């Protein structure tokens with residue numbers, strides 16, 4: 001485990017953190033298990049990379065990718081609310097549909113490399129390579145990712161914090177927390193679910209777009225595989241390490257961002273262990289998520305055992 | 319004024335489980351009426367309230383509130399004019415939001431949800447004053463999550479939320495049934511106090527006959543999807559539980575069967 005490994009983990013983490021915030025919104029704030037993610041992530045990548053390669057301004061290309069991602073969220077949200085299809089199935093339907101859509105966007109190719117001027121080039125023109133010399137040059141790409149990811153995450157958390165403090169944002173939160181009450185309070189819960197999923201999927205498309213540009217250097221048809229579990233793993237790590245019930249929304253968002261960074265760093269370090277391959281990543285992720293989800297059970301078991309011990313101990317003492 | 323005309327509701331129509339639950343029911347509720355509703359299990363009391371609030375669609379008949387026909391209005395639209403408190407204390411509040419955030423939602427029940435702040439600083443005074451009336455010490459806990467409150471406290475907050483913006487109609491469906499007797503009494507007294515203070519029009523389903531007699535200005539007895547007894551004013555005040563039970567048996571030809579009424 002070297003500094004370079006950790007830095008590379010952080011560099012990936014800040015970009016994946018955007019996806020994590022999206023997953024946090026759907027799974028935790030809206031309480032909808034949205035699997036659209038795995039289609040929206042490559043969708044964001046495909047749309048932006050194709051547009052960039054056509055010579056479009058990269059900022060505009062990313063903006064369009066986000067909007068298209070939001071549209072995917074609207075589709076899933078409509079399936080759930082208007083057509084009453086169970087959320088998990090709705091997400092799977094959109095995800096499957098997006099697979100075909102993504103291949104069309106990518107003109108029947110499984111991979112489209114970034115060939116135009118991307119956000120990465122834009123940032124690189126601001127942070128010049130000659131600032132780094134000798135040994136430090138290897139950190140240059142990471143610095144670009146970290147700067148971009150950090151700015152994006154900070155902006156997103158700030159905007160979401162403001163949004164969820166508004167009447168509309170409160171209505172979305174109320175819908176996720178108790179839909180019966182929300183309706184009794186005159187809140188159009190269906191619209192709120194659609195809106196929440198649109199925001200969530202917009203963020204996920206943004207994450208996919210940036211990861212394609214900074215990390216992979218291309219959009220890949222299959223890059224969405226397993227993203228839902230990666231997002232969940234990051235959310236859970238953030239929650240387990242930092243979140244208690246009483247915390248504010250902005251704090252929780254910050255915590256899941258940190259969760260994503262930690263998760264990516266753990267993975268980056270784990271992959272340097274001799275004998276582990278990059279393809280083992282999903283196995284490791286699944287184990288992390290399973291363990292984290294099982295944690296409460298372990299905790300209560302441990303507490304029970306402790307109680308039983310003290311109880312028995314006291315009985316013997318008498 | 320609420321007028322319900324020839325209302326009908328059948329569940330599972332056309333199946334072996336078909337059940338005609340509300341039968342050609344008509345009812346006029348005058349402004350300021352506080353009506354208590356009693357009846358045996360399955361009489362259709364909850365269904366009647368759900369039809370009025372729009373949570374269950376009607377088969378036939380009309381519902382008119384304050385001169386507008388609301389028969390086919392969505393529940394969300396009706397919620398802007400009708401306040402509700404559910405039997406389950408968990409139903410009426412958001413556990414993950416602060417007390418003041420819950421109240422702020424209630425404060426905006428009648429309006430649209432815009433990008434203005436969800437709660438303005440000066441509203442806190444209103445909320446504090448309203449909470450102080452409950453006498454539960456909640457006025458100092460504006461920023462506590464509602465999930466941390468007891469069932470009775472949550473039900474009191476729900477009551478406040480349903481009435482913070484004066485509703486044209488307040489629907490209470492056994493809203494104290496899930497509480498312990500002492501808390502139930504507190505919440506019931508509070509309901510009565512709030513209804514009187516704001517001169518609200520209210521329908522309250524209860525399984526407690528004594529409460530049904532003691533509270534409100536009018537009492538309705540339901541049986542098998544129909545209103546079989548409707549009494550108001552002085553006559554109602556003179557009622558006793560025995561007289562009510564006798565009346566029930568007389569009219570319905572069966573024994574009053576409500577498991578919760580027998581227990582209390």
Ligand SMILES: Nc1ncnc2c1ncn2[C@@H]1O[C@H](COP(=O)(O)OP(=O)(O)OP(=O)(O)O)[C@@H](O)[C@H]1O
Pocket residue numbers: 329330337339357358359360361362363364365366576
């Ligand atoms: N959604 C539904 N689907 C099918 N049947 C229903 C539904 N809601 C209520 N019923 C049936 O309608 C009848 C009346 O129910 P309702 O809940 O209105 O009775 P109630 O008077 O409130 O009784 P209780 O005192 O038990 O609360 C019952 O037989 C019930 O099983």
Ligand SMILES: [Mg+2]
Pocket residue numbers: 363364365
């Ligand atoms: Mg009932």
